[in-house]
Amino acid sequence: MAPQRTDQPQAATRGPRADTLETVLTAAFRILINEGAHALTPQRVHRETGIARTTIYRNWPTTADLMTTMLERATGEQDMPPFTGDLEADLLIAVDSLVFRFNHRPLRPLFGALVEHGRQEGQGDVAAGYIKGVLAPITRALKEGCERGDLTLVDVDDAVLSLTGPLLTKHVLLGQTVSENDGALAVHEFLLLHRSG
Amino acid sequence: MAPQRTDQPQAATRGPRADTLETVLTAAFRILINEGAHALTPQRVHRETGIARTTIYRNWPTTADLMTTMLERATGEQDMPPFTGDLEADLLIAVDSLVFRFNHRPLRPLFGALVEHGRQEGQGDVAAGYIKGVLAPITRALKEGCERGDLTLVDVDDAVLSLTGPLLTKHVLLGQTVSENDGALAVHEFLLLHRSG
Amino acid sequence: MAPQRTDQPQAATRGPRADTLETVLTAAFRILINEGAHALTPQRVHRETGIARTTIYRNWPTTADLMTTMLERATGEQDMPPFTGDLEADLLIAVDSLVFRFNHRPLRPLFGALVEHGRQEGQGDVAAGYIKGVLAPITRALKEGCERGDLTLVDVDDAVLSLTGPLLTKHVLLGQTVSENDGALAVHEFLLLHRSG
Amino acid sequence: MAPQRTDQPQAATRGPRADTLETVLTAAFRILINEGAHALTPQRVHRETGIARTTIYRNWPTTADLMTTMLERATGEQDMPPFTGDLEADLLIAVDSLVFRFNHRPLRPLFGALVEHGRQEGQGDVAAGYIKGVLAPITRALKEGCERGDLTLVDVDDAVLSLTGPLLTKHVLLGQTVSENDGALAVHEFLLLHRSG
DNA sequence: CTTTAATCGAGACGGTACGTCGTGTCTTAGA
DNA sequence: TCTAAGACACGACGTACCGTCTCGATTAAAG
Numbered sequence: 065m066a067p068q069r070t071d072q073p074q075a076a077t078r079g080p081r082a083d084t085l086e087t088v089l090t091a092a093f094r095i096l097i098n099e100g101a102h103a104l105t106p107q108r109v110h111r112e113t114g115i116a117r118t119t120i121y122r123n124w125p126t127t128a129d130l131m132t133t134m135l136e137r138a139t140g141e142q143d144m145p146p147f148t149g150d151l152e153a154d155l156l157i158a159v160d161s162l163v164f165r166f167n168h169r170p171l172r173p174l175f176g177a178l179v180e181h182g183r184q185e186g187q188g189d190v191a192a193g194y195i196k197g198v199l200a201p202i203t204r205a206l207k208e209g210c211e212r213g214d215l216t217l218v219d220v221d222d223a224v225l226s227l228t229g230p231l232l233t234k235h236v237l238l239g240q241t242v243s244e245n246d247g248a249l250a251v252h253e254f255l256l257l258h259r260s261g
Numbered sequence: 262m263a264p265q266r267t268d269q270p271q272a273a274t275r276g277p278r279a280d281t282l283e284t285v286l287t288a289a290f291r292i293l294i295n296e297g298a299h300a301l302t303p304q305r306v307h308r309e310t311g312i313a314r315t316t317i318y319r320n321w322p323t324t325a326d327l328m329t330t331m332l333e334r335a336t337g338e339q340d341m342p343p344f345t346g347d348l349e350a351d352l353l354i355a356v357d358s359l360v361f362r363f364n365h366r367p368l369r370p371l372f373g374a375l376v377e378h379g380r381q382e383g384q385g386d387v388a389a390g391y392i393k394g395v396l397a398p399i400t401r402a403l404k405e406g407c408e409r410g411d412l413t414l415v416d417v418d419d420a421v422l423s424l425t426g427p428l429l430t431k432h433v434l435l436g437q438t439v440s441e442n443d444g445a446l447a448v449h450e451f452l453l454l455h456r457s458g
Numbered sequence: 459m460a461p462q463r464t465d466q467p468q469a470a471t472r473g474p475r476a477d478t479l480e481t482v483l484t485a486a487f488r489i490l491i492n493e494g495a496h497a498l499t500p501q502r503v504h505r506e507t508g509i510a511r512t513t514i515y516r517n518w519p520t521t522a523d524l525m526t527t528m529l530e531r532a533t534g535e536q537d538m539p540p541f542t543g544d545l546e547a548d549l550l551i552a553v554d555s556l557v558f559r560f561n562h563r564p565l566r567p568l569f570g571a572l573v574e575h576g577r578q579e580g581q582g583d584v585a586a587g588y589i590k591g592v593l594a595p596i597t598r599a600l601k602e603g604c605e606r607g608d609l610t611l612v613d614v615d616d617a618v619l620s621l622t623g624p625l626l627t628k629h630v631l632l633g634q635t636v637s638e639n640d641g642a643l644a645v646h647e648f649l650l651l652h653r654s655g
Numbered sequence: 656m657a658p659q660r661t662d663q664p665q666a667a668t669r670g671p672r673a674d675t676l677e678t679v680l681t682a683a684f685r686i687l688i689n690e691g692a693h694a695l696t697p698q699r700v701h702r703e704t705g706i707a708r709t710t711i712y713r714n715w716p717t718t719a720d721l722m723t724t725m726l727e728r729a730t731g732e733q734d735m736p737p738f739t740g741d742l743e744a745d746l747l748i749a750v751d752s753l754v755f756r757f758n759h760r761p762l763r764p765l766f767g768a769l770v771e772h773g774r775q776e777g778q779g780d781v782a783a784g785y786i787k788g789v790l791a792p793i794t795r796a797l798k799e800g801c802e803r804g805d806l807t808l809v810d811v812d813d814a815v816l817s818l819t820g821p822l823l824t825k826h827v828l829l830g831q832t833v834s835e836n837d838g839a840l841a842v843h844e845f846l847l848l849h850r851s852g
Numbered sequence: 853c854t855t856t857a858a859t860c861g862a863g864a865c866g867g868t869a870c871g872t873c874g875t876g877t878c879t880t881a882g883a
Numbered sequence: 884t885c886t887a888a889g890a891c892a893c894g895a896c897g898t899a900c901c902g903t904c905t906c907g908a909t910t911a912a913a914g
Contacts, residue, residue, distance in 0.1 A: 706892090
């Protein structure tokens with residue numbers, strides 16, 4: 065038999081069609097946010113979107129795969145606020161933005177799902193990556209502050225935790241309302257400790 | 262007088278037998294810790310314990326009920342470390358103990374369950390109560406510090422968050438190892454900010 | 459050891475109390491008639507009567523026992539119509555009474571249960587006995603007819619079947635309405651065949 | 656045009672696969688005959704056949720549905736005996752065949768199921784239809800007799816009942832053995848009454 | 853009029869079956 | 884090649900009834 069001439073790579077799995085991917089991920093994210101991890105099932109996504117159950121399973125064999133795709137897509141989607149160059153102002157803006165998000169697109173159910181998802185084999189990084197993405201504006205503000213010499217930090221990541229940890233805990237773990245004042249106070253105390261000079 | 266006849270055939274009012282309760286709760290807690298919230302199902306508890314599925318449903322109609330019983334029983338079970346009367350020493354001991362716990366009886370696997378449980382109607386307090394129980398030694402140390410006049414705090418609960426929030430976030434949300442040094446550093450910075458005088 | 463003097467038989471089980479027995483059997487019969495065999499359960503009798511489930515099980519370990527007690531009590535309870543001494547009149551009255559019963563206290567569900575019950579080990583006679591009880595007035599009329607010499611019958615039981623079989627089949631097996639006219643016609647044909655002379 | 660998307664995930668519209676249907680009905684009928692109505696449960700059919708319980712429920716949501724399918728399939732399966740054209744001979748053959756059936760594929764075990772099933776909304780006809788199917792050969796013999804003028808009957812169905820009712824009652828309700836002689840006698844008396852001339 | 857024993861009420865338990873829902877696989881057909 | 888659609892086996896869910904068991908509380912008959 066003559067060798068077959070193919071000018072496309074073998075096993076060229078193309079993955080889901082663009083519209084399928086879009087529809088599914090959008091619905092999945094909405095379900096996850098609104099109703100928590102237990103509600104995010106292939107069956108449910110199928111009902112919401114009309115995409116055939118078979119199709120969902122073909123493209124995302126496990127729910128964890130769906131979660132991973134969602135997170136990879138959502139990571140880095142943070143709307144990075146404009147920077148003024150003034151450390152305190154930048155921090156206040158970034159922290160305010162985080163607190164605003166707590167109250168309007170709460171991270172609580174999402175984080176619950178994330179941590180459960182992080183327990184899956186080798187998926188821990190995806191979850192942690194998403195969380196870091198949420199904190200990215202604050203990380204950037206601190207980094208710029210360091211570069212300008214306004215701050216003296218041993219480790220930027222630890223500093224981000226030091227600044228946002230109490231707020232995250234209050235919202236995510238305790239489920240309590242976090243006020244703008246809480247954010248401002250955290251920034252104030254942080255600067256007391258770490259502002260240079 | 263004719264004998265009184267009640268119409269409630271199976272109305273369980275006295276609750277489960279002591280041994281049933283013990284067996285179920287122990288197994289449920291183990292499953293929750295080792296495998297996370299999604300693994301804690303009546304079916305699973307039945308398989309682990311041999312307790313009839315019916316019995317489990319009779320005593321804990323929903324998984325949330327099981328969760329509530331577990332949390333109420335576990336809340337307050339903290340081994341309160343001895344107090345020296347020295348603020349810094351007490352805080353270091355309490356925070357060390359917390360960090361030790363992170364590394365030996367991690368809170369992280371419980372977190373998903375706590376969040377999901379907190380979403381249930383009126384069960385938010387139970388979940389938050391459990392976390393507060395974990396932080397109770399620190400709360401006590403701070404309160405005593407205030408009474409002695411060593412500390413000036415506006416709100417003790419906020420102070421507890423400020424001290425432990427970064428550690429909790431690092432452990433629970435990011436899944437990173439928290440070292441004793443992290444704890445000591447947190448105490449140090451906390452005292453810098455809030456020690457009287 | 460000296461022999462114990464007891465002038466009562468050992469294991470003097472007294473059986474159910476009179477009122478318990480009355481209450482249970484009445485309710486059981488009502489349920490059986492109105493809703494069929496599948497509805498007659500200990501649980502159900504308990505709900506109807508308030509008699510403790512335990513008590514029912516104690517006195518009637520199986521549903522078949524309950525059925526047997528009911529049938530033994532109900533057999534022979536037929537209200538035997540008065541006899542005129544005229545064969546045709548007596549038969550018409552007896553058959554009319556049977557047809558009336560079809561239409562007002564239908565035998566269909568009861569017989570369904572009876573036959574199922576008859577399948578149980580050694581309970582066949584109880585069921586057949588009840589059915590014969592229902593047919594007793596007709597049997598008596600035929601017997602008296604024979605004694606008076608109005609009828610010539612090889613076997614009275616077969617004759618009863620021959621007379622009532624079509625009616626029973628129409629009601630019980632086919633579930634069709636049996637009219638008084640059907641009854642009268644059956645009597646008429648029966649007499650054509652079997653009247654002496 | 657956007658692809659049509661239906662919202663019915665599992666709406667079974669095409670019915671069971673041929674082999675599934677065959678396996679289930681065969682087993683169901685066997686169970687029904689051998690052990691009666693109370694033994695015919697989805698769970699039981701599942702155990703007997705290996706067909707998944709889910710599949711059974713999908714195709715026959717209630718036990719009544721299973722019953723209906725079985726009866727519809729069994730109705731008309733009677734092996735219609737050949738006809739000679741001689742009324743008495745034909746009737747004897749048909750009745751003999753019925754009596755033979757009583758003794759080899761008894762109707763009695765089906766009876767309880769038929770009655771219970773007949774109680775279901777709108778299912779009375781299916782059950783009655785099955786019985787009529789069993790009697791079809793006799794109905795045909797009588798009809799042909801009428802057409803030839805050998806018989807004078809007001810209503811063929813009533814005549815069938817009149818002929819077979821005693822036999823059916825003896826077999827189904829009383830559970831007594833019906834002999835060939837019983838059948839022959841019934842035919843004899845029937846002809847005495849209804850033969851023309 | 854007590855005492856004694858059988859019965860009753862009650863609740864908890866281990867089971868079996870129910871009917872439903874979600875999962876993941878497969879096959880067939882269609883775009 | 885991907886998608887749609889439907890059938891299937893499997894497992895968990897939450898409910899209902901079953902039958903057994905304990906324990907007190909009644910009740911009725913015996914001494």
